[in-house]
């Protein structure tokens with residue numbers, strides 16, 4: 001059974017109106033002090049940018065360097081050539097398409113704490129056939145320290161990986177790349193790449209869907225999943241800041257920028273700029289009926305037109321699949337949960353949302 005159409009409740013009577021989203025004090029201060037501003041000093045060596053035209057100029061004047069890139073930064077001191085990055089992304093895309101072809105599980109219990117429940121569901125859906133030594137690299141605990149991640153990788157790389165999938169399953173194309181490495185050094189590198197490329201799929205999609213549930217569930221049946229997801233990324237952009245290190249092009253773009261300043265472009269702020277959005281703090285998925293996320297001024301959820309996220313074609317269908325399952329099964333936020341924290345982290349999202357079944 002699908003979620004019933006809600007009677008047209010005024011926003012203040014919708015169940016989400018009783019939920020408060022508590023930003024980490026640094027994020028709350030950013031919103032309080034700089035929302036609606038254009039270019040401003042954040043630190044002695046860092047400039048913040050929230051105005052959409054300035055953000056546009058900064059992001060288009062040069063491409064991101066390899067150390068600014070979120071996914072394909074150098075790995076074990078080795079630069080990742082564009083051709084290798086593209087090939088890894090094709091591999092991830094293939095694995096996600098294979099996972100999406102599988103029949104939807106009739107019975108799956110997605111109630112419980114999110115995003116972890118969604119993370120585990122995606123890990124098993126996409127990487128379920130891969131050996132334990134690879135799947136353990138998806139653990140959220142490994143976020144804690146890079147050192148911990150590398151010790152798990154080093155232990156796992158000590159012996160060749162079995163080419164055989166788990167019984168009744170198939171290896172992902174990403175795991176096959178890892179299994180083809182013939183010595184310890186290459187295996188360590190390949191496992192690092194597995195973590196780099198596969199982990200964000202599980203982490204980002206489960207976070208995005210948890211944010212959506214927190215911000216707006218239960219949703220009206222007629223609201224498309226895409227609108228819900230774009231609106232969630234507006235209010236809680238998973239990639240809330242885009243770093244560009246000091247560079248000779250920048251001072252010419254704005255007198256406030258010094259040659260030694262790093263720049264943080266802040267979708268967190270441009271997505272709530274009152275000059276760009278009606279009712280900027282309200283969750284209104286219907287605004288996306290007439291807006292295009294690729295061209296809406298100031299909307300940078302997947303980055304700038306000059307270099308948009310390479311993972312978005314995998315992220316969106318997976319997030320729609322997950323959100324569709326939650327809506328199909330009438331899951332919503334536990335009414336006893338009235339607040340959720342948004343920690344200061346690279347991936348912005350509510351730290352825990354408890355989902356329960358709301359209907360039959």
Ligand code: HEM
Nearest residue numbers: 069070071072200201204238239242301302303309310311
């Ligand atoms: C909700 C999910 C995601 C969001 C909101 C997101 C957002 C972004 C943003 C804003 C950028 C531009 C960064 C900049 O210009 O500095 C970007 C770039 C990129 N993203 Fe994503 N991303 C998501 C998921 C993923 C996933 C799952 C992958 C890969 C498996 C991925 C791979 C990339 C790559 C390869 C780039 C290009 C730069 C680089 O090499 O790192 N993204 N993404």
